[in-house]
Amino acid sequence: MNARDRLRQYLEQRRELGETEFVLDGLPIADAMRLLGLRGDEASAGAQKRPESSARKAAELAGESGDWRTALRSIGAEKPASSRRTIDAEQRPGAPQSTGTEPPRDVPEKVGRLEMPTQPVGDATSEPPAAPQPGIAVGHPIASLAAGALAALDSIDAVARAVGTCQLCALHAGAKNPVPGEGNPHAGFVCVGEAPGATEDETGRPFVGQAGSLLTKILAAVGFTREDVFICNVLKHRPPGNRNPSPEEIRACSPYLLRQLELLQPRVILALGTFAAQTLLQTTQSIGKLRGQLHRFYGVPLIVTYHPAALLRNPSWKRPTWEDVQLARRIFDNAARGA
Ligand code: URA
Ligand code: URA
Numbered sequence: 001m002n003a004r005d006r007l008r009q010y011l012e013q014r015r016e017l018g019e020t021e022f023v024l025d026g027l028p029i030a031d032a033m034r035l036l037g038l039r040g041d042e043a044s045a046g047a048q049k050r051p052e053s054s055a056r057k058a059a060e061l062a063g064e065s066g067d068w069r070t071a072l073r074s075i076g077a078e079k080p081a082s083s084r085r086t087i088d089a090e091q092r093p094g095a096p097q098s099t100g101t102e103p104p105r106d107v108p109e110k111v112g113r114l115e116m117p118t119q120p121v122g123d124a125t126s127e128p129p130a131a132p133q134p135g136i137a138v139g140h141p142i143a144s145l146a147a148g149a150l151a152a153l154d155s156i157d158a159v160a161r162a163v164g165t166c167q168l169c170a171l172h173a174g175a176k177n178p179v180p181g182e183g184n185p186h187a188g189f190v191c192v193g194e195a196p197g198a199t200e201d202e203t204g205r206p207f208v209g210q211a212g213s214l215l216t217k218i219l220a221a222v223g224f225t226r227e228d229v230f231i232c233n234v235l236k237h238r239p240p241g242n243r244n245p246s247p248e249e250i251r252a253c254s255p256y257l258l259r260q261l262e263l264l265q266p267r268v269i270l271a272l273g274t275f276a277a278q279t280l281l282q283t284t285q286s287i288g289k290l291r292g293q294l295h296r297f298y299g300v301p302l303i304v305t306y307h308p309a310a311l312l313r314n315p316s317w318k319r320p321t322w323e324d325v326q327l328a329r330r331i332f333d334n335a336a337r338g339a
Contacts, residue, residue: 153263166253169253174240177203179237183226185264188332189228189268190266191215194245194307196235206232210309222329224329267332270328291305303325
């Protein structure tokens with residue numbers, strides 16, 4: 001793609017994600033300079049260092065304080081709290097909202113809220129994340145049910161085959177296809193959603209409907225194609241009418257997710273929406289509380305953000321989502337450098 005098309009695509013993505021201002025952090029400076037009819041070569045040499053060290057500093061600070069907004073502000077990448085319009089969702093603990101039909105409850109506007117970590121957090125970047133040990137998720141409360149059989153599934157494909165014949169809950173009976181997940185099994189970046197919807201049920205592929213198109217754009221905005229990452233859900237069969245997953249269904253199905261994560265050994269997990277976040281972190285805290293901080297899933301950095309379906313209803317959540325996904329990308333890059 002030439003520089004002009006790339007710049008156009010970049011600006012379109014930013015606009016789509018709710019940005020009105022932009023920072024040229026996706027376009028090589030040399031290309032931007034050339035677009036402007038300037039010489040790009042020596043300008044790029046000095047300028048290229050800054051994003052990397054800024055990102056590292058932000059991630060380090062986020063690791064220290066658990067608050068990435070403070071961290072981003074300190075490197076000048078984030079406006080002070082008073083000028084922000086971020087809205088955090090409030091939800092009933094233990095009552096995650098559907099990504100399908102019902103709109104989220106009215107959310108009180110909270111400006112620049114700072115959260116303390118709910119989980120012990122470490123430094124995101126100064127050392128590579130501890131890889132989950134094989135079998136470690138067996139100790140996870142929700143993994144205990146099927147631990148024995150699942151431990152024998154020794155590849156992502158083997159998990160997919162097992163999902164295809166699974167009858168641990170009733171959802172398989174009403175579903176057209178299992179949706180085990182797809183992508184690069186060596187990706188290092190794993191997106192976890194809630195459950196297949198109608199289009200996913202038709203095709204057997206995760207995130208291919210309307211919310212899926214938005215996810216694809218969000219990933220593209222941080223430089224990932226779908227093939228670069230692995231995408232899956234907590235539930236592998238569609239709940240009828242896109243109703244919320246039940247606790248029993250989550251208990252029955254999430255061991256597959258945990259086994260996938262064991263096999264994938266990701267550098268970063270991006271939990272999309274309430275169900276993925278609450279299931280992986282074993283918490284009933286609301287998404288508004290969980291996002292905006294670094295969590296750990298068996299040592300693996302985990303970032304929580306809004307579900308793409310929720311963004312379709314609440315465009316004002318695009319900006320915070322954009323920040324969450326950028327943070328996840330930076331942690332990924334830093335981990336990749338350390339590996
Ligand atoms: N919503 C999800 O949570 N997962 C999908 O795969 C599609 C929509
Ligand atoms: N409810 C969800 O399920 N996901 C969100 O991201 C927000 C509200």
